[in-house]
Amino acid sequence: MPLGRWASVSHPELDEVTVDDVLHALADPTRRAIIRLLEAEGDRACGTFGLPVAASTLSHHFRALRKGGIIRQYDEGRKRMNTLRIAELDTKFPGLVAAVLASA
Amino acid sequence: MPLGRWASVSHPELDEVTVDDVLHALADPTRRAIIRLLEAEGDRACGTFGLPVAASTLSHHFRALRKGGIIRQYDEGRKRMNTLRIAELDTKFPGLVAAVLASA
DNA sequence: GCCTGTTTTCGATATGTATCGAATAGTCCG
DNA sequence: CGGACTATTCGATACATATCGAAAACAGGC
Numbered sequence: 457m458p459l460g461r462w463a464s465v466s467h468p469e470l471d472e473v474t475v476d477d478v479l480h481a482l483a484d485p486t487r488r489a490i491i492r493l494l495e496a497e498g499d500r501a502c503g504t505f506g507l508p509v510a511a512s513t514l515s516h517h518f519r520a521l522r523k524g525g526i527i528r529q530y531d532e533g534r535k536r537m538n539t540l541r542i543a544e545l546d547t548k549f550p551g552l553v554a555a556v557l558a559s560a
Numbered sequence: 561m562p563l564g565r566w567a568s569v570s571h572p573e574l575d576e577v578t579v580d581d582v583l584h585a586l587a588d589p590t591r592r593a594i595i596r597l598l599e600a601e602g603d604r605a606c607g608t609f610g611l612p613v614a615a616s617t618l619s620h621h622f623r624a625l626r627k628g629g630i631i632r633q634y635d636e637g638r639k640r641m642n643t644l645r646i647a648e649l650d651t652k653f654p655g656l657v658a659a660v661l662a663s664a
Numbered sequence: 665g666c667c668t669g670t671t672t673t674c675g676a677t678a679t680g681t682a683t684c685g686a687a688t689a690g691t692c693c694g
Numbered sequence: 695c696g697g698a699c700t701a702t703t704c705g706a707t708a709c710a711t712a713t714c715g716a717a718a719a720c721a722g723g724c
Contacts, residue, residue, distance in 0.1 A: 462719065462721085463719095463720090470696085484711095486712090488704085509713075509714090510713070510714055510715075512714070512715075512716090513712065513713055513714070516711080516712075516713085517712090520711095531720090531721085533721065533722070534720075534721040534722060535721090541722085547716045
C-alpha cells in the first residue's frame with residue numbers, strides 16, 4: 457500500500473505553482489538557509505545541510521520548496537540531490553526569489 | 561484599563577521590520593487585494609474595501625500589514641485611513657513588494 | 665539475502681492564524 | 695448627553711504547520 461516512499465518525487469509544472477506556494481516556501485528561515493546554501497555551493501544531498509533540525513523536519517521543508525517550484529530533486533545512488541529551479545521560476549515570477557534572498 | 565482601543569495605532573520603524581514580517585503580510589490573498597486597491601485607487605478607509613470578510617477579520621489583516629511595514633494608518637474623523645508605505649519599504653527590501661504584486 | 669546508510673512517512677504535540685459574531689470603545693452630530 | 699457610525703478587541707472554532715522520535719522504504723555493498 458505505502459507505494460514507494462522514495463518513488464521519484466513529484467514536481468509541479470510552472471503553471472501549477474501559485475504565488476502563495478512561492479511565498480509560503482520563502483517565508484521560513486530554515487528554507488531560506490537551504491536556498492542560500494544551494495545558491496552558494498551548488499547541488500547538495502539532503503543530509504548535508506548541517507541545519508539544526510531533525511531529518512524528518514528537513515524533509516517537510518524540501519516538500520514545501522518543491523511545491524513552490526524552488527527546488528528539484530533527483531536520486532543518485534542512495535542519496536537524494538537538490539538543485540535550484542530558480543532560473544525557471546523567474547520566467548513566471550520575475551525577480552521574486554532574488555528580491556527575497558537579497559534581503560539578508 | 562483598556563487604554564484607548566483607537567489610540568493611534570503603532571507602526572514599526574523600518575529597522576524593526578523583518579523579511580519574515582513582510583513575506584507573511586504578502587502571503588495572503590485578502591491582504592494582497594487590499595494592497596492592490598490602495599495602489600490602484602489611493603488611500604481608503606478601512607470600511608470601504610468591499611471584501612468578502614467580516615470587519616473583525618479585516619482588522620487582523622490591517623494589523624499584519626502594519627507589522628510588515630506595508631501600510632500606515634491615520635485617523636480622519638471617525639474613519640481610519642490606510643496608505644501604502646511601499647516606497648519607504650522599498651529602500652530596505654528593494655523590489656520585493658513589486659515582484660509579488662506583478663505576479664497576478 | 666542481510667546489514668548499513670539515507671530519506672520519507674507516521675503519530676503526536678505545540679503553536680500560529682483566518683475566520684466569525686458579539687461586545688467594547690472612540691468620534692461626530694444633534 | 696445620547697445615538698449613529700466606525701473600527702478594534704474578545705472568545706471560540708477550525709485548520710495549517712513546525713517540530714520531534716520512531717518506524718518504514720529504498721539503494722548499495724558484503
